[in-house]
Amino acid sequence: MYAQMVKSEATKDDPEQLAAFQARIDAGEKIEPKDWMPEGYRKTLIRQVGQHAHSEIVGQLPEGNWITRAPTLERKANLLAKVQDEAGHGLYLYCAAETLGVSRDEMTQMLLDGRMKYSSIFNYPTLTWADMGAVGWLVDGAAIMNQVPLQRTSYGPYARAMVRVCKEESFHQRQGFHIMMAMVKGTAEQKRMAQDALNRFWYPALMMFGPSDKDSVHSSQSMAWKIKMNTNDELRQKFVDETVPQAEYLGLTIPDEDLTWNEENGQYDFTEPDWNEFFDVISGNGPCNVDRLSARQKAWDDGAWVRDAMNAHAEKKAARKLAAE
Amino acid sequence: MSKEWPLWEVFIRGQHGMSHRHVGSLHAADAEHAVKNARDVYTRRNEGVSIWVIEAEKITASSPSEKGPMYDPARDKVYRHPTFYDIPDEVGKM
Ligand SMILES: [Fe+2]
Ligand SMILES: [Fe+2]
Numbered sequence: 001m002y003a004q005m006v007k008s009e010a011t012k013d014d015p016e017q018l019a020a021f022q023a024r025i026d027a028g029e030k031i032e033p034k035d036w037m038p039e040g041y042r043k044t045l046i047r048q049v050g051q052h053a054h055s056e057i058v059g060q061l062p063e064g065n066w067i068t069r070a071p072t073l074e075r076k077a078n079l080l081a082k083v084q085d086e087a088g089h090g091l092y093l094y095c096a097a098e099t100l101g102v103s104r105d106e107m108t109q110m111l112l113d114g115r116m117k118y119s120s121i122f123n124y125p126t127l128t129w130a131d132m133g134a135v136g137w138l139v140d141g142a143a144i145m146n147q148v149p150l151q152r153t154s155y156g157p158y159a160r161a162m163v164r165v166c167k168e169e170s171f172h173q174r175q176g177f178h179i180m181m182a183m184v185k186g187t188a189e190q191k192r193m194a195q196d197a198l199n200r201f202w203y204p205a206l207m208m209f210g211p212s213d214k215d216s217v218h219s220s221q222s223m224a225w226k227i228k229m230n231t232n233d234e235l236r237q238k239f240v241d242e243t244v245p246q247a248e249y250l251g252l253t254i255p256d257e258d259l260t261w262n263e264e265n266g267q268y269d270f271t272e273p274d275w276n277e278f279f280d281v282i283s284g285n286g287p288c289n290v291d292r293l294s295a296r297q298k299a300w301d302d303g304a305w306v307r308d309a310m311n312a313h314a315e316k317k318a319a320r321k322l323a324a325e
Numbered sequence: 326m327s328k329e330w331p332l333w334e335v336f337i338r339g340q341h342g343m344s345h346r347h348v349g350s351l352h353a354a355d356a357e358h359a360v361k362n363a364r365d366v367y368t369r370r371n372e373g374v375s376i377w378v379i380e381a382e383k384i385t386a387s388s389p390s391e392k393g394p395m396y397d398p399a400r401d402k403v404y405r406h407p408t409f410y411d412i413p414d415e416v417g418k419m
Contacts, residue, residue: 088366104329105329310330310355
């Protein structure tokens with residue numbers, strides 16, 4: 001998902017304390033920042049929430065790419081509001097991660113030097129306006145699927161951040177679908193663009209849920225701690241089952257020849273994404289990895305003087321106030 | 326690396342007549358800056374009519390490990406609740 005392949009960190013805590021902690025989680029209690037928690041729980045969460053935050057921030061880039069070229073003023077305002085929301089999501093999540101004892105600057109540094117990741121999906125380019133439709137519809141759609149259950153996650157600040165995020169997220173998906181609806185009702189060329197966007201984003205969207213359950217070795221501890229609520233395959237299946245009828249409504253074809261309704265299980269059988277591509281993208285070799293990170297690095301460097309000036313101004317004001325007293 | 330902006334806790338009054346509620350935190354250089362950021366981060370959809378901010382390090386919190394001694398004294402004082410007092414039905418609503 002936004003936090004793909006988060007490795008559960010080993011924990012070397014007192015077994016009695018661990019058991020008491022697990023009992024709290026099993027009883028549905030929320031863990032709050034000052035409560036005792038296993039080192040592994042803390043570290044895994046920092047990694048997961050940090051990666052989630054980075055994804056929200058880096059995720060602004062592919063859509064920000066189209067703000068100035070939106071086809072109408074209304075679409076431009078919609079997209080701008082959506083991208084601004086994503087900045088907000090990043091901030092809620094950074095704050096949640098900070099309650100675990102990592103600073104905002106440290107997390108930024110870890111993103112920039114590659115120690116922390118962001119979702120593989122944002123390493124794909126947005127080539128046409130139809131991609132704004134596909135991203136809202138599919139990428140935010142997949143994100144919602146993962147974030148809704150995370151509202152019940154065991155760590156209080158993370159759960160509360162997710163509640164805020166989920167409240168805002170459904171507008172994102174709907175504005176994307178709305179763009180797709182307009183495209184498929186347009187000229188033949190516009191409909192072709194919509195199909196092309198679906199073709200390019202379908203498998204990357206399926207990859208968002210992370211590797212297949214048989215290959216994701218780290219989930220059991222995270223699931224016991226309730227920082228992961230569903231398996232990757234469960235969520236991926238749910239996403240396919242909800243999205244296929246939406247594509248049919250649009251009159252678009254899911255780019256999967258083997259997609260079939262399975263009468264027996266009451267769900268779709270579908271082709272898994274190319275996992276080699278996924279591992280390649282996540283390890284830095286996707287079409288836009290270099291661009292994304294250099295854009296973040298540039299924002300960080302170019303913003304340095306502003307951060308310093310704000311501090312200097314605040315100090316000067318405080319000193320003036322003190323002198324007047 | 327330059328110094329990080331301090332962390333502020335944000336409280337918002339959702340509607341007139343309600344109390345301020347903690348909604349989250351953010352970084353800002355000073356109080357004025359924190360209020361501006363809080364408006365952008367926490368009230369994009371009319372969530373509030375008033376914002377309070379306070380530097381996180383100025384907050385004193387009770388410690389979760391003292392939960393017992395801190396709240397126990399309240400536990401055995403059931404007579405602080407109206408249901409403790411049995412008033413006959415014929416008295417009417419009270
Ligand atoms: Fe988001
Ligand atoms: Fe979103």
